[in-house]
Amino acid sequence: MTAIDAIKGTRDILPEEVGYWQWIESVAREILNRAAYQEIRTPIFEQTDLFARGIGEATDVVGKEMYTFIDKGDRSVTLRPEGTAGVVRAYIENGLHVKGSLQRLWYVGPMFRYENVQAGRQRQFHQLGCEVLGSADPRADVEVIALAIDILTTLGLKDLRLDLNSVGTPDDRQQYREALVNYLTPYKEDLDPDSKIRLTRNPMRILDSKNPETRKIVQDAPKIWDHLAPESRKRFEQVQQQLTDLGIGFTLNPCLVRGLDYYTHTAFEIVAETGLGAQNAVGGGGRYDGLVTELGGPETPAVGWAMGLERLLLLLQQLASAPAIDLDFYVVSRGGKAEPQALQLAQKLRKQGFAVDLDLTASAFGKQFKRADRSGAAACLILGDDEAVNGTVQLKWLGSGEQESMPQANLLEKAAVLRDRIQNLNSKR
RNA sequence: GCGAGCGUAGCCAAGUGGUUAAGGCAGCGGAUUGUGGUUCCGCCACUCGGGGGUUCGAAUCCCCUCGUUCGCCCCA
The missing domain is CATH 3.30.930.10 (Bira Bifunctional Protein; Domain 2)
Known part of the structure; x- marks a missing residue:
C-alpha cells in the first residue's frame, strides 16, 4: 500500500x-x-x-x-x-x-x-x-x-x-480614482503589465505594486487624503x-x-x-x-x-520555545498485581490535578526508568508486586535520586505537600 | 496561473555511472531478569518521491509526473 x-x-x-x-x-x-x-x-x-x-x-x-x-x-x-x-x-x-x-x-x-x-x-x-x-x-x-x-x-x-x-x-474614492487615472495615464507605457491592466479595472491597486518602476511613478501620484x-x-x-x-x-x-x-x-x-x-x-x-x-x-x-x-x-x-505542560509523575510498574494498581493510582493522581504519565510497556524496570528520566517528570512512582501486596508505593525524585516508600493512601493525602515541592522544583529549572 | 531551486530511513545527511547505499540523532533490544541520566554491543533503506527511457550496469544521465522550498500575482 x-x-x-x-x-x-x-x-x-x-x-x-x-x-x-x-x-x-x-x-x-x-x-x-x-x-x-x-x-x-x-x-x-x-x-x-x-x-x-x-x-x-x-x-x-x-x-x-x-x-x-x-x-x-x-x-x-x-x-x-x-x-x-x-x-x-x-x-x-x-x-x-x-x-x-x-x-x-x-x-x-x-x-x-x-x-x-x-x-x-x-x-x-x-x-x-x-x-x-x-x-x-x-x-x-x-x-x-x-x-x-x-x-x-x-x-x-x-x-x-x-x-x-x-x-x-465610495464617493471620495470615485473622485480620487479620476485624479489618479489622470495622473497615471501619461505614464501608461512605463507601468508594469499588471498595472497597465489595472489602470482601467482598479487603478487604486496600482498603488501597492511591488514593481520598482511602477513604484517610482506612484511616488508622486496624488494622495487620497487630498480627495477626502x-x-x-x-x-x-x-x-x-x-x-x-x-x-x-x-x-x-x-x-x-x-x-x-x-x-x-x-x-x-x-x-x-x-x-x-x-x-x-x-x-x-x-x-x-x-x-x-x-x-x-x-x-x-x-x-x-x-x-x-x-x-x-x-x-x-x-x-521563544513552545510552552509545554510540565509532567509531575511518571508511573513505573511491573507485575500482574502491580500493573492494574498503577493505572488506578495514576487516575487518582490525575483527578487531583497532577500531570501523570503511565508507562504501559511493562518492560524491565531499568528501561522504564530510562523513559521516566527522559519524560522530564519531577518524580517517578514505582509499583512492583511487593508494593502491590502491601498497598505501598515508592516515590523517587528524579532530580536528586531521593526515594521513599509509603502507603499509597498517604501519597494521595499528601497531595498539597507534593504539589508545593514540585512547583518549587519547576521554578528552579 | 507563471518562474527558479530541491526530493537518499522518523529527523539531519555522505554518495555525482561500476561489486554489500557512509555517518550522526531519535527509536528498539541487550550488557543491567526491581532502579534512570554515562558507557559499550546489536538491530533499524532488497533501495534513493513515482513512472518511463539511455546503458552491459543508474541514487547518479535524459524525459514526464508528483511533492516541497523560495519568488511573481494576490493576500492573513
Missing part, C-alpha cells in the same frame, strides 16, 4: 507545535473577552454567493482562489476564504442587530484559498479575527486596532509596524489622534489599499519588519460600512481585522 499524504497546501500541527497554538488562542481569548468581545463560530463552508457578493466578484480571492464545489444536492458551496462574510451572514440571519445595538465578535479557525504555496501562505490556513458591528464611532476603529496590538505585544512580538490609511467613502470629503478627513484625523493618545505608533501609508471591495474609511495593516518572507503582513483590517447591506441586512457600520496565525507562529518560533 502506498501511503497517502496530506493535500498540497495543508499540514499537520504536531504535538510539539500545538503549544504555540494554544498559547496564541488563550492570549487572544483573554484579551478579547476582557474587552467584551464574544466568540462566534460559523460554518467552514457557505453558499458560494455569500463570498461572491460579500468579497466582490472582481477580487482575486473570489476570482481565482476559492475552493468551490457542487455538493450532492447540486448546490454550489465554497470553503470560506476569510471570516468576515460568514460572521456578517450570521449576524443578519440570527437577527443579532435587534438583540443589541452593537455586537462585538471574534472568531478563530481555518480558512481556505486555492493559491500556490510559499512562505507564510498555505491553502488551509488559520485566522483570528474580530468585528464590531453597529458602530460608526472612530473609537471603534481605534479599539479594534488597540486590541490587535495588545494581542501581539502580549505574545512578545516586536518589530511590528502599523500601517494606516483611509480609503474614504471634510467629514472623512475629520474622521481620519480623529482615528490618528486617538491612536496617539493610546501610545500606539503608526505609519501613514497612502499606498495601503485593501484588496476587498467593501472597505471604507480606516484601512490598516500590521507588518512584520523582519522574520517573514515576502508575505509579511501578519494582520490587516479596516472599516466596512457597506458590507452588511450588500449581504441583505440593515445599514450597519462595521470595523474589524484578521490575523494570519501561521505567520504569527513563524514569528513566535523565532522568539
